[in-house]
Amino acid sequence: MYRVGFGNDIHELKEGRILVLGGVEVPSDVEAVGHSDADALLHAVTDSILGALALGDIGSHFSEKDKRWEGADSEIFLNETVKMMREKGFEVENIDSTISLEKPKLREQIESMRSNLSRLLGVNIDQVSIKAKTGEGFDAVGTRQAIKAEACILLKKV
Numbered sequence: 001m002y003r004v005g006f007g008n009d010i011h012e013l014k015e016g017r018i019l020v021l022g023g024v025e026v027p028s029d030v031e032a033v034g035h036s037d038a039d040a041l042l043h044a045v046t047d048s049i050l051g052a053l054a055l056g057d058i059g060s061h062f063s064e065k066d067k068r069w070e071g072a073d074s075e076i077f078l079n080e081t082v083k084m085m086r087e088k089g090f091e092v093e094n095i096d097s098t099i100s101l102e103k104p105k106l107r108e109q110i111e112s113m114r115s116n117l118s119r120l121l122g123v124n125i126d127q128v129s130i131k132a133k134t135g136e137g138f139d140a141v142g143t144r145q146a147i148k149a150e151a152c153i154l155l156k157k158v
Helices: 040-052 074-087 110-121
Strands: 002-015 019-021 024-026 030-033 090-100 128-133 146-157
Touching: 002 040, 019 030, 019 146, 024 110, 040 074, 040 090, 040 110, 040 146, 074 090, 074 110, 090 110, 110 128
Parallel strands: 090 128
Antiparallel strands: 002 030, 002 146, 019 024, 090 146
16 A cells, blocks of 8 residues: 655745754755745655544644744654654655745755655665755745745655
8 A cells, every 4th residue: 555645844944054954954044934944845744644544634733832842853743743654554655845935055964864764764865855946036945934844745654
């Protein structure tokens, strides 16, 4: 049996420190704003797994109203979700994701993100796809007001 899940996440961008994506620090003049570390890619991946398992969304498990998650490393959310996935008898077949961000360009960090995500999901790197797109100067992404990530995952029953 296979299950498909889709996740997405968007965060406001503001001037600031290093941007965290896929658990990797990306040198940048902007940072994502959120209750946790605002790692849009890990949030989208977490949501995709929860969706495939029909377990709601990231906010229903890791609420921004819960002080425990303030400033939290998003790897915690993904690790807990992977545990849920394994308890239900599933594993990742593959994942395809897209990060939409005008600047900085992510080409140099993509392989590190793929490697980190493959480690977190317990899969080979060739099962993890991460693409980077811009907003071509349009909408909140294109005007550098936001970052967006989307992920589609295929789970298989073990």
